[in-house]
Amino acid sequence: MKTAILTGGGDCPGLNAVIRAVVRRVLAEGHEAIGYRRGWAGVLEGDSVELGRKDIAGLLPRGGTILLSSRTNPYADGADGTQVVRKQLEADGVDALVVIGGEDTLGVAARLAADGLGVVGVPKTIDNDLPGTDRTFGFDTAVQIATDAIDRLHTTAESHDRIIIVEVMGRHAGWIACAAGLAGGADLILVPERPFEIDTVCAHLRSRHETGRSFSIVVTSEGATPAGGGLVTQTGATDAFGHARLGGIGFWLEGEIAQRTGYDARAVILGHVQRGGTPTATDRILATRLGLQAADAVLSGHFGVMAALHGTEVTTVPLARALETPRLLDPDLYADAEVFFG
């Protein structure tokens, strides 16, 4: 039996740990593994590499993905993606495909599985908003990186009596902003789930300053929006799946806050720093467990599912669950963070 693996969409710390776990498990059972490079682009172009024991050595702590990634969509422009993918898998003698990705990559995987291909998914995003699983790997690493940044920004904000706005990733959901803001002691956290009034934000900062604090840290998700307004972006560019390139709400807040309050304000966009580098121990373990679960699904011919974490248990759920609405921030977690606002 030959299993192929691909990684699609934005990269995420822990991808290599998943690849390692899948390969180790299938090799141990006497099967073969290959990897398609650059996500679905590798399948469309027939660009694959063998994955033997030596190819996965040293992968556990390594960030990024050795298979590379892309946001290629096999169904773009009305193409018959299923036919193209099926032909390539047959040409390569592939019996099963493990797809590691987020909403878009897994959306393609679910469509292929519905068309009868042997596909198993592994959910991935630092945003932690994929439905069907309680947690995605990469999130813990992103939160740690953002928390370290907030700690550092605290000291410089204090030195200069400044408002520092820290923009973190989170397109649909404020998991990273809320968790890092809670861990870093943010004075205000803005998330996509709660459109904000800029007047309220400024009133909040003024009242904090009236109590004698001359600096503040505001953490905002990239997907946070002013009430009644849309997403704030810098370029207006979109990707192959039609998503806007986010990033810019921090600068918008910097301008509005400085103008309305007269306080000195600076925005810091953490951006892809949050996706780079070595995964935390927690993410390495989660990625490994999800990879083993996906390999077990393949070995037992249990297709059309994705590995998932439910509580402390790793299990499988139907791949179609990845297409449900994003898993939004737990309101109780936000309420806990709110206690420390101001």
Ligand code: F6P
């Ligand atoms: O989907 C995960 C994510 O990290 C989003 O939070 C962010 O908007 C997006 O990826 C950016 O991805 P890229 O710049 O790689 O297209």
